[in-house]
Amino acid sequence: MLVGIFGHPVEHTFSPAMHNAAFDRLGLNWCYLPFHVLPERLGEAVEAIRALGLRGVNVTVPHKESVIRYLDRVDDEAARIGAVNTVVNEEGMLVGYNTDGKGFVRSLEETGVIIAGKKIIVLGAGGAARAVCFSLLSAGVSDLLIVNRTLERAKQLAGDINAVSKAAKATGSLNSTSGYDILINTTSLGLHNGDPMPIEDSLLSSSLFVCDLIYNPTRTHLICLAEKRGCKTINGLGMLLWQGVLAFNLWTGIMPPVEVMSDALRV
Numbered sequence: 001m002l003v004g005i006f007g008h009p010v011e012h013t014f015s016p017a018m019h020n021a022a023f024d025r026l027g028l029n030w031c032y033l034p035f036h037v038l039p040e041r042l043g044e045a046v047e048a049i050r051a052l053g054l055r056g057v058n059v060t061v062p063h064k065e066s067v068i069r070y071l072d073r074v075d076d077e078a079a080r081i082g083a084v085n086t087v088v089n090e091e092g093m094l095v096g097y098n099t100d101g102k103g104f105v106r107s108l109e110e111t112g113v114i115i116a117g118k119k120i121i122v123l124g125a126g127g128a129a130r131a132v133c134f135s136l137l138s139a140g141v142s143d144l145l146i147v148n149r150t151l152e153r154a155k156q157l158a159g160d161i162n163a164v165s166k167a168a169k170a171t172g173s174l175n176s177t178s179g180y181d182i183l184i185n186t187t188s189l190g191l192h193n194g195d196p197m198p199i200e201d202s203l204l205s206s207s208l209f210v211c212d213l214i215y216n217p218t219r220t221h222l223i224c225l226a227e228k229r230g231c232k233t234i235n236g237l238g239m240l241l242w243q244g245v246l247a248f249n250l251w252t253g254i255m256p257p258v259e260v261m262s263d264a265l266r267v
């Protein structure tokens with residue numbers, strides 16, 4: 001059975017190593033391949049899932065939103081998020097899911113955090129923020145403060161969340177973190193050397209649990225500073241792992257060996 005990932009670029013993805021390690025360990029005759037798909041060929045690539053009988057694919061940048069129009073059905077949470085990262089081929093019917101947000105929630109819960117009733121600050125209002133926010137909402141978060149450089153985008157996301165459950169507020173700048181339990185960076189700030197911090201240093205109080213969705217580098221300036229302040233932290237490797245575990249399960253119906261997949265991410 002074949003599965004894979006559609007992306008542009010796709011060369012640096014860790015997903016093939018992670019999934020193929022699990023297939024190997026389970027003795028499954030499955031293979032996960034990276035496919036470099038240009039935006040203008042996405043429709044043809046999705047059609048090829050059916051034509052070639054792939055069991056499904058992951059979808060990554062820049063196709064997560066645009067893939068939806070080519071699918072037969074999209075699961076409720078993926079529809080709310082407006083993005084799909086996993087496609088399952090059910091005998092020719094292509095169904096879209098989003099395991100990114102659930103993967104993040106799972107990685108946070110793994111540390112012992114109980115999300116129900118928590119007050120959370122989310123930095124950013126792009127695709128990653130949408131996935132994380134809607135999954136946090138399903139997990140019972142009580143307050144979500146969306147902070148984004150472009151205020152309009154934060155307001156749009158807060159409005160979409162509040163249409164489901166009145167938990168969100170939006171702001172263009174963060175003045176205080178007091179009363180909040182968790183801070184999550186979903187912006188791209190920290191990916192590149194020399195990026196500014198996504199929040200002011202003085203706002204990092206030791207009681208905050210600080211999460212950065214970035215996993216390369218594994219320790220962003222935000223994570224380093226938060227640790228110095230005594231905060232508990234996680235980076236984005238857990239989310240990468242668990243979105244993969246959940247996708248694997250959707251394709252195979254099997255719970256994969258998580259340790260094997262996690263080890264594959266460490267190389």
Ligand code: ATR
Nearest residue numbers: 124125126127128129148149150153186187188189
């Ligand atoms: P993703 O799918 O990874 O979330 P995205 O949809 O392009 O990617 O969103 C990127 C996020 O990082 C946005 O919240 C963006 O803020 P804007 O909506 O104002 O663009 C944020 N971001 C990117 N570069 C930034 C910067 N230099 N300063 C502040 N925020 C930044």
